[in-house]
Amino acid sequence: MHGTTTLALIISPLLAYAATHSVAVGQNGLSYSPNNIKAAVGDKVDFHFFPKNHSVVASSFAKPCVPIQPDGGIFSGFVPTAAESPDVFEVTVNDTKPIWIYCAQAKHCQSGMSMVINEP
Numbered sequence: 001m002h003g004t005t006t007l008a009l010i011i012s013p014l015l016a017y018a019a020t021h022s023v024a025v026g027q028n029g030l031s032y033s034p035n036n037i038k039a040a041v042g043d044k045v046d047f048h049f050f051p052k053n054h055s056v057v058a059s060s061f062a063k064p065c066v067p068i069q070p071d072g073g074i075f076s077g078f079v080p081t082a083a084e085s086p087d088v089f090e091v092t093v094n095d096t097k098p099i100w101i102y103c104a105q106a107k108h109c110q111s112g113m114s115m116v117i118n119e120p
């Protein structure tokens with residue numbers, strides 16, 4: 001019985017601290033809402049897509065509209081939709097370094113469609 005209680009006390013605090021942050025992609029025009037999130041290690045960021053066609057891509061602060069190369073790390077693909085999409089793109093936060101995000105559709109990034117997770 002003591003082993004079960006001890007295990008529950010160890011696991012419960014870990015589960016209690018993980019959070020899920022929701023981001024609306026394109027709900028209010030060319031924007032992510034919210035566009036700045038503070039997330040802890042283990043937190044999840046869920047991206048919900050709205051019309052017409054948007055994406056979630058990782059970039060760097062120095063090159064905000066260019067995907068990180070060679071592997072990019074984060075790319076949702078393009079999500080075309082006429083209403084809120086049932087598809088949700090989830091990112092797990094592995095550290096507290098900044099994650100710069102932009103939309104790669106047409107000139108959305110150049111029009112300001114970007115966000116950051118853990119801004120310095």
